[in-house]
Amino acid sequence: MENINSNENKTINYKEEEFRQYLKLAEEGNSEAQFDLGWCYEKGIGTTKNEEKAFQWYLRSAEGGEHSGQNNLGWCYEEGIGTTKDEEKAFKWYLRSAEGGNSHGQQKLGYFYQNGIGTTKDEEKAFKWFLKSAEGGNHMGQNNLGWCYEQGIGTTKDEEKAFQWYLRAAEGGNLLGQNNLGCCYEKEIGTTKDEEKAFQWYLKSAEGGEPLGQNNLGWCYEVGIGTTKDEEKAFQWYLKSAEGGEKYGQSSIEYFHRNEISYVKKNKNKLENKCINCENLNQQNNTCSDSKLIEIPKWTSGNYDVDKIIQMTQSDENAKQWEIWRWIDYSKLKNVKYLAEGGFGSIWKAEWIDVPEEVFEFYKSNQVVLKKLKNSQEISSEFLKELTANFQCRDKYVLPILGITQDSMTKEYAIVLRYMKNGNFLNQNKSLPWIERIWLLNSLLGD
Known part of the structure; x- marks a missing residue:
């Protein structure tokens, strides 16, 4: 039977010898060896892990023009590995690495442009660098390019291209x-x-x-x-x-x-x-x-996507009790009265008879507005994306969503919103810019 411990010792000795060779070449000024030495120190390969030394050798490699070293130096600045975290310096080194043709640096540069990290947000530049990275064979770049095509980030939305790039990324592992x-x-x-x-x-x-x-x-x-x-x-x-x-x-x-x-x-x-x-x-x-x-009673809407979006609001650590959404049993809505019609659906007023105490305490009312959605027995993915965006930007809206319900007769889904007293929410928000007041009107009545 083969001696496993003996093989492990051989592997360790080999890694230590490899580290010594990298050290010798690095000290002689070889920028590629300096990068390899930085990697050994960062990961503890053939030597004791030392992030400060990893940073120093990546720096020497990067300054010597090694594009992989520039990419890894950017990573050190991004994550604070062996140095103080500095996103602007991270961006600078990713840029140099990307311009030198390093596909990892190109992918990271695209990510920084997409999210405005260490630089001004620029989705067109993000797309451009993801494309370069993807074409260079970087699998994360291929995935991110697929996301750009799927969502229309910095380019025209194209789901077939999105699929093709996801496929290449997936097959690449x-x-x-x-x-x-x-x-x-x-x-x-x-x-x-x-x-x-x-x-x-x-x-x-x-x-x-x-x-x-x-x-x-x-x-x-x-x-x-x-x-x-x-x-x-x-x-x-x-x-x-x-x-x-x-x-x-x-x-x-x-x-x-x-x-x-x-x-x-x-x-x-x-x-x-x-x-x-x-x-x-x-x-x-x-x-x-x-x-x-959050203490929430047992519930289910019967629709996976609806349950997921409600659960998303309930698991948000930054959401206050009156900001999270609930699945509201339609039988708990009494005195339902028709108010108006919009292109997106119809507007109704109702009383939420078992409104949670924390919601009632905040709004001082159990009166709500129902925005019933036409032909919504099956909710579209686009509408769910709009709901998600609404929750993420909830601080900007004066008509907060309280929950979602479903008409027990028509099976149409309805958004449950705060009811504005006196029937005119615009009069109560005269300080809002007109563009926001128009948006709010559209959000209530639909297009």
């Missing part, structure tokens, strides 16, 4: 690309719908450790997309996603517990002493003092 390719197959984005392929790509992404892929794989198992329905596997993948920091995964775990999905019911004794947020044992009520969960 990029975990986000695999997840996004799965989304394309599931939701028919730029390709023919194929739930089995969606499942397979989510599985690859999930097994690679991508939290988004793990969450989407959990969803496949929960409802049986491209595979046999399996609530236990759904729960386990949601748990992995949540442990990886993905908010959708965290809200899914909370949803399983709060609604006592059958897997949680069967395993209640095993799970009841485990905090669903931080995994500490011997806790009460599934949570500990360090994991504050």
